[in-house]
Amino acid sequence: MQHLTKNDLKAWVTAVTHPLASADSLTAWLEGPLRKFFPFKGVVLGHGELVAGQLNVTHMLATGHDDAYLRQLPTTFELNQRGSLRWWFSSRQPFHINPKNPSEHASAFELDEIERFGFGNVAGHGVLNVKANAGIYFGFAGVREPLGDWHLEALTLIAPVLNDLMLSHIALTLPAVASGLDGLTPRQKEIVRQLAAGKSNKGIAQSIGGITEKSVRNQLAKVYARVGVCKRTELIALLR
Template sequence: MKHLTETDLRAWLAVIADPLATPATLLAWLEGPLKKFFPYQAVILGYGELTVGQVKTTHVLASGHDQVFLDYLPTAYETADRSSIKWWRTSRQPFFIDPENPPAYASAFEIDEIQRFGLGNVVAHGVLNIKANAGCYFSFSGVEGPLSDWHLEALKLMTPLLNDLLLAHFYLKSERSPLELDALTAQQRSIVRHLAAGMDDKTIGRTLNIAEKTVRNQLGKIYAQLGVHKRSKLIALLK
Protein backbone atom coordinates (compact mmCIF):
# COMPACT_ATOMS: atom_id res chain seq x y z
CA MET A 1 0.00 0.00 0.00
CA LYS A 2 1.27 3.46 -0.92
CA HIS A 3 1.27 6.05 1.85
CA LEU A 4 1.56 9.81 1.59
CA THR A 5 5.11 10.81 0.83
CA GLU A 6 6.94 14.04 1.61
CA THR A 7 6.20 15.09 -1.98
CA ASP A 8 2.49 14.42 -1.43
CA LEU A 9 2.51 16.55 1.71
CA ARG A 10 4.22 19.41 -0.10
CA ALA A 11 1.57 19.16 -2.81
CA TRP A 12 -1.13 19.30 -0.15
CA LEU A 13 0.39 22.43 1.38
CA ALA A 14 0.38 23.99 -2.07
CA VAL A 15 -3.30 23.12 -2.45
CA ILE A 16 -4.46 24.69 0.81
CA ALA A 17 -2.33 27.77 0.18
CA ASP A 18 -3.85 28.30 -3.27
CA PRO A 19 -5.73 31.62 -3.54
CA LEU A 20 -8.84 29.73 -4.73
CA ALA A 21 -9.19 28.00 -1.36
CA THR A 22 -11.93 30.33 -0.11
CA PRO A 23 -15.66 29.83 0.56
CA ALA A 24 -16.59 32.04 -2.39
CA THR A 25 -14.46 30.05 -4.86
CA LEU A 26 -14.84 26.57 -3.38
CA LEU A 27 -16.13 24.98 -6.59
CA ALA A 28 -13.25 26.36 -8.67
CA TRP A 29 -10.81 25.13 -6.03
CA LEU A 30 -12.36 21.64 -6.11
CA GLU A 31 -12.14 21.50 -9.89
CA GLY A 32 -8.63 22.94 -10.03
CA PRO A 33 -5.91 22.49 -7.40
CA LEU A 34 -7.69 19.84 -5.35
CA LYS A 35 -8.37 17.57 -8.32
CA LYS A 36 -4.68 17.67 -9.21
CA PHE A 37 -3.77 16.48 -5.73
CA PHE A 38 -6.68 14.06 -5.33
CA PRO A 39 -7.79 12.86 -8.80
CA TYR A 40 -11.53 12.16 -9.11
CA GLN A 41 -14.32 12.52 -11.68
CA ALA A 42 -17.23 13.82 -9.62
CA VAL A 43 -17.91 15.00 -6.08
CA ILE A 44 -20.86 15.68 -3.80
CA LEU A 45 -20.46 17.75 -0.66
CA GLY A 46 -23.45 17.97 1.60
CA TYR A 47 -24.70 19.02 4.99
CA GLY A 48 -27.42 17.02 6.72
CA GLU A 49 -29.20 16.24 9.95
CA LEU A 50 -29.81 12.84 11.53
CA THR A 51 -33.14 12.11 13.24
CA VAL A 52 -34.15 8.63 14.42
CA GLY A 53 -32.20 6.79 11.74
CA GLN A 54 -33.11 9.16 8.92
CA VAL A 55 -30.69 11.59 7.29
CA LYS A 56 -32.17 14.78 5.85
CA THR A 57 -29.85 16.63 3.49
CA THR A 58 -30.37 20.37 3.72
CA HIS A 59 -27.49 21.75 1.61
CA VAL A 60 -25.65 20.22 -1.35
CA LEU A 61 -22.77 21.28 -3.59
CA ALA A 62 -21.93 18.98 -6.51
CA SER A 63 -19.54 18.92 -9.44
CA GLY A 64 -19.01 16.49 -12.30
CA HIS A 65 -22.19 14.41 -11.83
CA ASP A 66 -24.88 13.97 -14.48
CA GLN A 67 -28.11 15.81 -13.78
CA VAL A 68 -29.95 12.47 -13.95
CA PHE A 69 -28.01 11.24 -10.93
CA LEU A 70 -28.45 14.49 -9.02
CA ASP A 71 -32.21 14.44 -9.67
CA TYR A 72 -32.32 10.85 -8.43
CA LEU A 73 -30.71 11.60 -5.07
CA PRO A 74 -33.29 11.83 -2.27
CA THR A 75 -33.27 14.72 0.18
CA ALA A 76 -33.98 12.24 2.98
CA TYR A 77 -32.99 8.59 3.34
CA GLU A 78 -32.88 5.82 5.92
CA THR A 79 -29.42 4.91 7.19
CA ALA A 80 -30.55 1.28 7.15
CA ASP A 81 -30.31 1.42 3.32
CA ARG A 82 -26.78 2.81 3.41
CA SER A 83 -24.74 0.64 5.72
CA SER A 84 -21.49 2.32 4.68
CA ILE A 85 -22.80 5.52 6.30
CA LYS A 86 -23.56 3.57 9.47
CA TRP A 87 -20.03 2.11 9.37
CA TRP A 88 -18.56 5.60 8.94
CA ARG A 89 -20.58 7.00 11.85
CA THR A 90 -19.24 4.24 14.10
CA SER A 91 -15.62 4.17 12.94
CA ARG A 92 -15.13 7.86 12.08
CA GLN A 93 -12.81 6.67 9.32
CA PRO A 94 -13.02 7.39 5.58
CA PHE A 95 -14.36 4.53 3.51
CA PHE A 96 -14.13 3.40 -0.08
CA ILE A 97 -16.32 1.18 -2.22
CA ASP A 98 -14.96 -0.59 -5.26
CA PRO A 99 -18.14 -1.94 -6.93
CA GLU A 100 -16.15 -4.83 -8.41
CA ASN A 101 -14.74 -5.83 -5.02
CA PRO A 102 -16.93 -4.14 -2.39
CA PRO A 103 -16.16 -4.11 1.34
CA ALA A 104 -18.35 -6.09 3.73
CA TYR A 105 -19.96 -2.93 5.12
CA ALA A 106 -21.35 -1.80 1.75
CA SER A 107 -25.01 -2.66 1.20
CA ALA A 108 -26.41 -4.23 -1.96
CA PHE A 109 -28.46 -1.04 -2.41
CA GLU A 110 -25.29 1.10 -2.47
CA ILE A 111 -23.42 -1.21 -4.83
CA ASP A 112 -26.37 -1.29 -7.24
CA GLU A 113 -26.58 2.51 -7.13
CA ILE A 114 -22.87 2.89 -7.90
CA GLN A 115 -23.04 0.45 -10.81
CA ARG A 116 -26.29 1.85 -12.20
CA PHE A 117 -24.90 5.37 -12.46
CA GLY A 118 -21.35 4.36 -13.37
CA LEU A 119 -19.78 6.11 -10.38
CA GLY A 120 -16.69 3.90 -10.26
CA ASN A 121 -14.62 3.84 -7.08
CA VAL A 122 -16.32 5.91 -4.38
CA VAL A 123 -14.32 7.40 -1.51
CA ALA A 124 -16.07 9.27 1.28
CA HIS A 125 -15.53 10.93 4.63
CA GLY A 126 -16.99 13.75 6.67
CA VAL A 127 -17.33 15.57 9.96
CA LEU A 128 -20.09 14.71 12.41
CA ASN A 129 -21.29 16.96 15.22
CA ILE A 130 -22.50 14.37 17.73
CA LYS A 131 -24.34 16.84 19.97
CA ALA A 132 -26.24 18.38 17.07
CA ASN A 133 -26.73 15.09 15.19
CA ALA A 134 -25.63 16.92 12.05
CA GLY A 135 -22.56 17.15 9.88
CA CYS A 136 -20.87 17.48 6.51
CA TYR A 137 -20.29 14.57 4.15
CA PHE A 138 -17.93 14.43 1.16
CA SER A 139 -18.22 11.73 -1.51
CA PHE A 140 -15.75 11.50 -4.39
CA SER A 141 -16.63 9.27 -7.37
CA GLY A 142 -14.40 7.92 -10.10
CA VAL A 143 -11.29 8.02 -7.93
CA GLU A 144 -8.35 6.61 -9.84
CA GLY A 145 -7.52 3.01 -9.05
CA PRO A 146 -6.09 0.87 -7.80
CA LEU A 147 -7.33 2.35 -4.56
CA SER A 148 -4.74 2.60 -1.83
CA ASP A 149 -4.15 3.94 1.67
CA TRP A 150 -2.94 7.10 -0.05
CA HIS A 151 -6.51 8.09 -0.91
CA LEU A 152 -7.76 7.55 2.62
CA GLU A 153 -4.89 9.41 4.22
CA ALA A 154 -5.31 12.26 1.76
CA LEU A 155 -9.01 12.43 2.54
CA LYS A 156 -8.25 12.61 6.26
CA LEU A 157 -6.04 15.64 5.54
CA MET A 158 -8.69 17.27 3.35
CA THR A 159 -11.72 16.77 5.56
CA PRO A 160 -11.20 19.50 8.21
CA LEU A 161 -10.50 22.11 5.54
CA LEU A 162 -13.37 20.95 3.34
CA ASN A 163 -15.71 21.09 6.32
CA ASP A 164 -14.77 24.68 7.14
CA LEU A 165 -14.89 25.82 3.51
CA LEU A 166 -18.22 24.11 2.85
CA LEU A 167 -19.99 25.51 5.91
CA ALA A 168 -18.65 28.99 5.11
CA HIS A 169 -19.70 28.55 1.46
CA PHE A 170 -23.28 27.67 2.42
CA TYR A 171 -23.39 30.56 4.87
CA LEU A 172 -22.04 32.98 2.28
CA LYS A 173 -24.53 31.73 -0.31
CA SER A 174 -27.52 32.23 1.98
CA GLU A 175 -26.34 35.39 3.75
CA ARG A 176 -28.54 38.44 3.36
CA SER A 177 -27.34 42.01 3.51
CA PRO A 178 -27.60 43.25 7.13
CA LEU A 179 -28.81 46.60 5.76
CA GLU A 180 -31.78 44.94 4.03
CA LEU A 181 -32.93 43.10 7.15
CA ASP A 182 -32.11 45.95 9.49
CA ALA A 183 -34.36 48.18 7.44
CA LEU A 184 -37.36 46.05 8.46
CA THR A 185 -39.39 47.07 11.49
CA ALA A 186 -39.36 44.92 14.63
CA GLN A 187 -42.80 43.59 13.73
CA GLN A 188 -41.71 42.78 10.19
CA ARG A 189 -38.66 40.88 11.44
CA SER A 190 -40.93 38.88 13.76
CA ILE A 191 -43.19 38.04 10.82
CA VAL A 192 -40.19 36.94 8.75
CA ARG A 193 -38.91 34.70 11.56
CA HIS A 194 -42.30 33.01 11.92
CA LEU A 195 -42.59 32.69 8.15
CA ALA A 196 -39.21 30.94 8.06
CA ALA A 197 -40.52 28.56 10.74
CA GLY A 198 -43.27 27.45 8.35
CA MET A 199 -46.26 29.31 9.79
CA ASP A 200 -49.13 30.52 7.59
CA ASP A 201 -50.54 34.06 7.79
CA LYS A 202 -53.34 33.13 10.17
CA THR A 203 -50.99 31.37 12.60
CA ILE A 204 -48.49 34.23 12.45
CA GLY A 205 -51.27 36.71 13.24
CA ARG A 206 -52.50 34.65 16.17
CA THR A 207 -48.96 34.23 17.52
CA LEU A 208 -48.14 37.94 17.26
CA ASN A 209 -51.63 39.03 18.29
CA ILE A 210 -52.26 40.97 15.10
CA ALA A 211 -54.88 40.62 12.36
CA GLU A 212 -54.27 38.23 9.49
CA LYS A 213 -54.82 41.17 7.12
CA THR A 214 -52.03 43.04 8.89
CA VAL A 215 -49.71 40.09 8.31
CA ARG A 216 -50.54 40.12 4.59
CA ASN A 217 -50.02 43.87 4.34
CA GLN A 218 -46.69 43.68 6.14
CA LEU A 219 -45.56 40.81 3.94
CA GLY A 220 -46.24 42.97 0.87
CA LYS A 221 -43.96 45.65 2.31
CA ILE A 222 -41.33 43.04 3.22
CA TYR A 223 -41.36 41.64 -0.34
CA ALA A 224 -40.78 45.13 -1.72
CA GLN A 225 -38.01 45.85 0.79
CA LEU A 226 -36.12 42.61 0.09
CA GLY A 227 -36.70 42.60 -3.66
CA VAL A 228 -38.80 39.43 -3.91
CA HIS A 229 -42.22 38.91 -5.45
CA LYS A 230 -43.80 36.00 -3.62
CA ARG A 231 -43.85 33.99 -0.42
CA SER A 232 -42.01 30.92 -1.75
CA LYS A 233 -39.13 33.07 -2.99
CA LEU A 234 -38.77 34.76 0.38
CA ILE A 235 -38.80 31.41 2.19
CA ALA A 236 -36.12 30.11 -0.20
CA LEU A 237 -33.95 33.15 0.53
CA LEU A 238 -34.28 32.60 4.27
CA LYS A 239 -33.07 28.99 4.16
Protein backbone atom coordinates in the same frame (compact mmCIF):
# COMPACT_ATOMS: atom_id res chain seq x y z
CA MET B 1 0.40 -0.34 0.70
CA GLN B 2 1.22 3.08 -0.69
CA HIS B 3 1.23 5.94 1.79
CA LEU B 4 1.40 9.71 1.40
CA THR B 5 4.89 10.85 0.41
CA LYS B 6 6.67 14.16 0.93
CA ASN B 7 5.72 15.11 -2.62
CA ASP B 8 2.09 14.33 -1.87
CA LEU B 9 2.21 16.55 1.21
CA LYS B 10 3.76 19.34 -0.85
CA ALA B 11 0.92 18.96 -3.36
CA TRP B 12 -1.58 19.18 -0.51
CA VAL B 13 0.01 22.33 0.87
CA THR B 14 -0.15 23.83 -2.63
CA ALA B 15 -3.84 22.94 -2.86
CA VAL B 16 -4.86 24.15 0.57
CA THR B 17 -3.03 27.47 0.21
CA HIS B 18 -4.30 28.12 -3.32
CA PRO B 19 -5.98 31.55 -3.60
CA LEU B 20 -9.22 29.89 -4.76
CA ALA B 21 -9.47 27.91 -1.50
CA SER B 22 -12.14 30.19 -0.09
CA ALA B 23 -15.82 29.79 0.63
CA ASP B 24 -17.08 31.84 -2.34
CA SER B 25 -15.12 29.78 -4.87
CA LEU B 26 -15.47 26.28 -3.47
CA THR B 27 -16.49 24.67 -6.77
CA ALA B 28 -13.44 26.09 -8.55
CA TRP B 29 -11.19 24.81 -5.78
CA LEU B 30 -12.73 21.35 -5.95
CA GLU B 31 -12.31 21.15 -9.73
CA GLY B 32 -8.79 22.59 -9.72
CA PRO B 33 -6.36 22.33 -6.80
CA LEU B 34 -8.14 19.54 -4.93
CA ARG B 35 -8.56 17.38 -8.04
CA LYS B 36 -4.84 17.68 -8.76
CA PHE B 37 -4.03 16.38 -5.30
CA PHE B 38 -6.84 13.82 -5.07
CA PRO B 39 -7.93 12.80 -8.61
CA PHE B 40 -11.67 12.18 -9.01
CA LYS B 41 -14.47 12.52 -11.56
CA GLY B 42 -17.31 13.77 -9.38
CA VAL B 43 -17.94 14.82 -5.81
CA VAL B 44 -21.00 15.56 -3.67
CA LEU B 45 -20.79 17.50 -0.40
CA GLY B 46 -23.76 17.45 1.92
CA HIS B 47 -24.67 18.95 5.25
CA GLY B 48 -27.24 16.93 7.15
CA GLU B 49 -28.69 15.87 10.46
CA LEU B 50 -29.54 12.37 11.66
CA VAL B 51 -32.87 12.11 13.49
CA ALA B 52 -34.20 8.71 14.62
CA GLY B 53 -32.33 6.87 11.89
CA GLN B 54 -33.42 9.27 9.15
CA LEU B 55 -30.89 11.57 7.48
CA ASN B 56 -32.15 15.01 6.50
CA VAL B 57 -29.88 16.77 4.01
CA THR B 58 -30.11 20.52 4.50
CA HIS B 59 -27.48 21.74 2.02
CA MET B 60 -25.73 20.16 -0.92
CA LEU B 61 -23.01 21.05 -3.41
CA ALA B 62 -21.89 18.86 -6.31
CA THR B 63 -19.54 19.03 -9.26
CA GLY B 64 -18.54 16.56 -11.94
CA HIS B 65 -21.88 14.70 -11.87
CA ASP B 66 -24.58 14.83 -14.53
CA ASP B 67 -28.14 16.05 -14.06
CA ALA B 68 -29.63 12.55 -14.08
CA TYR B 69 -27.76 11.62 -10.93
CA LEU B 70 -28.37 14.90 -9.12
CA ARG B 71 -32.11 14.90 -9.91
CA GLN B 72 -32.66 11.56 -8.19
CA LEU B 73 -30.72 12.39 -5.03
CA PRO B 74 -33.16 12.47 -2.09
CA THR B 75 -32.96 15.07 0.64
CA THR B 76 -34.40 12.67 3.21
CA PHE B 77 -33.67 8.95 3.48
CA GLU B 78 -33.19 6.14 5.96
CA LEU B 79 -29.55 5.79 7.00
CA ASN B 80 -29.79 1.99 6.83
CA GLN B 81 -30.23 2.31 3.07
CA ARG B 82 -26.60 3.35 2.73
CA GLY B 83 -24.35 0.94 4.57
CA SER B 84 -21.12 2.84 4.00
CA LEU B 85 -22.63 6.09 5.24
CA ARG B 86 -24.03 4.27 8.28
CA TRP B 87 -20.57 2.81 8.92
CA TRP B 88 -19.03 6.28 8.64
CA PHE B 89 -21.52 7.72 11.14
CA SER B 90 -20.52 4.98 13.56
CA SER B 91 -16.75 4.98 13.02
CA ARG B 92 -16.05 8.50 11.72
CA GLN B 93 -13.27 6.98 9.61
CA PRO B 94 -12.58 7.50 5.89
CA PHE B 95 -13.47 4.67 3.55
CA HIS B 96 -13.32 3.60 -0.07
CA ILE B 97 -15.33 1.15 -2.15
CA ASN B 98 -14.01 -0.96 -4.99
CA PRO B 99 -17.20 -2.17 -6.72
CA LYS B 100 -15.32 -5.19 -8.08
CA ASN B 101 -14.38 -6.25 -4.57
CA PRO B 102 -16.65 -4.28 -2.21
CA SER B 103 -16.15 -4.02 1.52
CA GLU B 104 -18.69 -5.57 3.89
CA HIS B 105 -20.23 -2.23 4.85
CA ALA B 106 -21.19 -1.37 1.24
CA SER B 107 -24.95 -1.92 0.81
CA ALA B 108 -26.67 -3.40 -2.23
CA PHE B 109 -28.30 -0.01 -2.83
CA GLU B 110 -24.92 1.73 -2.94
CA LEU B 111 -23.38 -0.86 -5.24
CA ASP B 112 -26.35 -0.63 -7.60
CA GLU B 113 -26.00 3.17 -7.67
CA ILE B 114 -22.29 2.89 -8.42
CA GLU B 115 -23.03 0.57 -11.34
CA ARG B 116 -25.98 2.55 -12.74
CA PHE B 117 -24.10 5.83 -12.88
CA GLY B 118 -20.69 4.39 -13.74
CA PHE B 119 -18.97 5.81 -10.68
CA GLY B 120 -16.09 3.34 -10.57
CA ASN B 121 -14.13 3.53 -7.31
CA VAL B 122 -15.76 5.60 -4.57
CA ALA B 123 -14.29 7.22 -1.45
CA GLY B 124 -15.91 9.17 1.37
CA HIS B 125 -15.33 10.96 4.66
CA GLY B 126 -16.45 14.07 6.54
CA VAL B 127 -16.70 15.77 9.91
CA LEU B 128 -19.44 14.82 12.35
CA ASN B 129 -20.61 16.83 15.32
CA VAL B 130 -21.51 13.88 17.52
CA LYS B 131 -23.33 15.95 20.13
CA ALA B 132 -25.63 17.44 17.49
CA ASN B 133 -25.58 14.31 15.31
CA ALA B 134 -25.03 16.55 12.31
CA GLY B 135 -22.14 17.35 10.04
CA ILE B 136 -20.59 17.58 6.59
CA TYR B 137 -20.11 14.45 4.49
CA PHE B 138 -18.48 14.20 1.08
CA GLY B 139 -18.30 11.37 -1.42
CA PHE B 140 -15.92 11.13 -4.37
CA ALA B 141 -16.66 9.07 -7.50
CA GLY B 142 -14.15 7.96 -10.11
CA VAL B 143 -11.26 7.78 -7.67
CA ARG B 144 -8.00 6.56 -9.18
CA GLU B 145 -6.64 3.07 -8.65
CA PRO B 146 -5.27 1.27 -6.80
CA LEU B 147 -7.30 2.02 -3.71
CA GLY B 148 -5.41 1.84 -0.45
CA ASP B 149 -4.00 3.63 2.57
CA TRP B 150 -2.98 6.60 0.40
CA HIS B 151 -6.63 7.48 -0.11
CA LEU B 152 -7.54 7.08 3.55
CA GLU B 153 -4.64 9.31 4.63
CA ALA B 154 -5.52 11.90 1.97
CA LEU B 155 -9.19 11.93 3.02
CA THR B 156 -8.12 12.56 6.61
CA LEU B 157 -6.28 15.69 5.44
CA ILE B 158 -9.13 16.82 3.21
CA ALA B 159 -12.00 16.41 5.70
CA PRO B 160 -11.44 19.37 8.07
CA VAL B 161 -10.67 21.72 5.17
CA LEU B 162 -13.78 20.75 3.21
CA ASN B 163 -15.84 21.01 6.39
CA ASP B 164 -14.74 24.60 7.01
CA LEU B 165 -15.13 25.60 3.37
CA MET B 166 -18.58 24.05 3.06
CA LEU B 167 -19.84 25.72 6.23
CA SER B 168 -18.53 29.08 5.02
CA HIS B 169 -20.01 28.43 1.57
CA ILE B 170 -23.42 27.79 3.11
CA ALA B 171 -23.21 30.96 5.20
CA LEU B 172 -22.23 33.09 2.21
CA THR B 173 -24.49 31.66 -0.47
CA LEU B 174 -27.80 31.28 1.34
CA PRO B 175 -28.57 35.03 1.60
CA ALA B 176 -27.46 35.56 -2.00
CA VAL B 177 -29.54 32.67 -3.31
CA ALA B 178 -32.62 33.75 -1.36
CA SER B 179 -32.25 37.33 -2.57
CA GLY B 180 -31.69 36.21 -6.15
CA LEU B 181 -34.73 33.93 -6.17
CA ASP B 182 -36.93 36.64 -4.66
CA GLY B 183 -36.10 38.86 -7.63
CA LEU B 184 -37.16 36.35 -10.30
CA THR B 185 -40.16 36.90 -12.54
CA PRO B 186 -43.21 34.65 -12.00
CA ARG B 187 -42.29 32.64 -15.09
CA GLN B 188 -38.69 32.22 -13.96
CA LYS B 189 -39.88 31.05 -10.53
CA GLU B 190 -42.12 28.46 -12.18
CA ILE B 191 -39.23 27.26 -14.35
CA VAL B 192 -37.05 26.93 -11.24
CA ARG B 193 -39.79 24.94 -9.47
CA GLN B 194 -40.04 22.59 -12.44
CA LEU B 195 -36.25 22.27 -12.54
CA ALA B 196 -36.15 21.39 -8.84
CA ALA B 197 -38.76 18.70 -9.55
CA GLY B 198 -36.27 17.04 -11.89
CA LYS B 199 -37.75 18.00 -15.27
CA SER B 200 -35.66 18.56 -18.40
CA ASN B 201 -35.90 21.77 -20.45
CA LYS B 202 -38.28 20.00 -22.83
CA GLY B 203 -40.38 18.73 -19.93
CA ILE B 204 -40.52 22.21 -18.40
CA ALA B 205 -41.69 23.74 -21.70
CA GLN B 206 -44.40 21.10 -22.07
CA SER B 207 -45.54 21.46 -18.47
CA ILE B 208 -45.79 25.25 -18.48
CA GLY B 209 -47.21 25.58 -21.99
CA GLY B 210 -46.85 28.56 -24.31
CA ILE B 211 -43.06 28.48 -24.01
CA THR B 212 -40.40 26.85 -26.17
CA GLU B 213 -37.46 24.75 -25.04
CA LYS B 214 -35.13 27.51 -26.29
CA SER B 215 -36.98 30.05 -24.17
CA VAL B 216 -36.55 27.82 -21.12
CA ARG B 217 -32.79 27.73 -21.74
CA ASN B 218 -32.68 31.53 -22.10
CA GLN B 219 -34.67 32.06 -18.91
CA LEU B 220 -32.45 29.65 -17.00
CA ALA B 221 -29.37 31.53 -18.19
CA LYS B 222 -30.83 34.69 -16.62
CA VAL B 223 -31.58 32.79 -13.40
CA TYR B 224 -27.99 31.46 -13.26
CA ALA B 225 -26.63 34.99 -13.59
CA ARG B 226 -28.95 36.37 -10.92
CA VAL B 227 -28.28 33.62 -8.39
CA GLY B 228 -24.54 33.49 -9.10
CA VAL B 229 -24.08 30.02 -10.56
CA CYS B 230 -22.66 28.91 -13.89
CA LYS B 231 -24.64 25.80 -14.76
CA ARG B 232 -27.74 23.72 -14.14
CA THR B 233 -26.15 21.25 -11.74
CA GLU B 234 -24.97 24.07 -9.46
CA LEU B 235 -28.48 25.55 -9.30
CA ILE B 236 -30.01 22.15 -8.57
CA ALA B 237 -27.53 21.64 -5.75
CA LEU B 238 -28.29 25.06 -4.25
CA LEU B 239 -32.02 24.43 -4.38
CA ARG B 240 -31.70 21.26 -2.28
